[in-house]
Amino acid sequence: MGVSTSTGSAGTSTGDLEQVGAIGLIKAIDRFDLSRDVALTSYATPKHRRRDQAPLPRPRLHDPGTAVVAGALDPQRGAIERLTNKAGRSPTLSDVADELHTTPEHVLEALESDSASAPISLSPGTQRDGLDPLDTIGNEDHGFDLSEDRASLEPALNRLPRREREILRMRFEGGLTQSQIADQIGVSQMHVSRLIRKSLVRIRADLGQAQGQSRSRSA
Amino acid sequence: MPAEAPTRITLETPADRAFHPVVRLVLGGVADRLNLGFEELDDLQLAVERLLAEAGAQGTVKISVEVLDQGIRARVGPLKERTIADALQGPEAAPGELTLRRILETVVDSFGVEEATDGELVVRLDKAVRGT
Incomplete structure (x- = not known):
């Protein structure tokens, strides 16, 4: 996964890069035309780079001090995973700090600097092309309705990528912890956390927009 | 935590989302002193964030964080609308429905709607510290 590694940036874990890079590479292979006299590496590399570059989370760093903090995030992610596996429970901030000295x-x-960056969606496209990394779970896409105002909330929920909806279902209906979800879908617990948070913010924003439009129409 | 030490932090912040990171930092600082697990802290932060979102983007909101013997208690308010309080006190969400109530039920150990001395409605959130 040399291309992914070479395009790495602060605040993006190698695991995240490899995940997105792998999807890009598989798509490139899928579309590669054998009848053309072009090497796969020539064809795939530009696409692979584009796929890597487009959705990368960009930390909003404002000063060199924060950049140093964000640069420490990859070992931090690793420490959290290690400590969780070792102790069988979520580590405390002090546990992680001790581990990283x-x-x-x-x-x-x-x-905090990590939460300011946008997570990479697990369903990058809208096409159901079978390349979604969560397809390996094997669950059906259960409906997950929001009941407070079904008429306006359903569209907001449905605008989420299918697999983000699935993560919400696993967390809030299935009662799985973030770590358990992370284990099932093969990403970090921190990534699950950010996806849940971002999905809920997006639903709330879509709802606010819909309510605003409704008020405008009735005025 | 010594008995005579302060056990409550109260924060009044603009409701605007730009200030949510400040709230998360405060919660994190308190949680660390209680040995609250990283994932449990994340749950508590999420609960508070959802309530802040319901408080709207204008005006201010108060958050108090209280250290308990076996956990942490946060209060968030005032709620913008009574309908939110009604929703939190209403019947349980049906299977397959995602409501604010269901979110809070998932991420904190208990919650409730309280009337503050000034008559405004606030939401209480309790998160227990699991055995270490």
Whole structure:
């Protein structure tokens, strides 16, 4: 996965890069035309790069100090995963700080800088092309309705990528923890956390927009 | 935590989403002193964020974070609309429905709607510290 690694940026884990890179590579192979006299590497590399570059989370860093914090995020992710596996429970901030020989405040700042970046969607496209990494779960796409105002909330929920809806269902209906979901779909717990948070924010924003439009029409 | 130490932090912040990271930092700082697990902290932050979102983008919102013997208690308010309080106190969400109530039921150990001394409605969130 040399291309993915070479395009890495601060705040993006190697695992995330490899995940997106793999999808791009598979798509490139799928579309590669054998009848053309072009090497696969020549064809795939530009596409692979584009796929890597487009959705990468970009940390919103404002000063060199924060950049140092964000740069520490990859070992932090690794430490969280390691400690979770070792102890069989979610580590505390102090556990992570001890593991990385830093302070809990430093860890907290790094987490905050990470939460400001946009997570890579697990369903990058709208086409159901079978390349979604969550397709390996094998669950059906259960409906997940929002009941408070079904008429306006359903469209907001339905605008989410299919697999983000599935993650919401696993968390809020299935009662799975973030770590359990992460294990099932093969991403980090932090990534699951960010996807859940972003999905809920998006639903809320879509609802607010729909309510605003409704008020405008009735005025 | 010594008995005489302060056990409550109160924060009044603009409701605008730009200030949510400040709230998360405060929650994280308190949670660390209670050895709250990373994932449990994330759950509590999510619960508070959802309530802040319901408070709207204008005006201010108060958050109090209280250290309990076996956990952490947060209060968020005032709620913008009574309908939210009604929704939180209403019947359980049916299977397959995603409501604010269901989200809170998932991410905190208990919650409730309280009337503050000034008559405004606030939501109480309790998150227990699991055994270490």
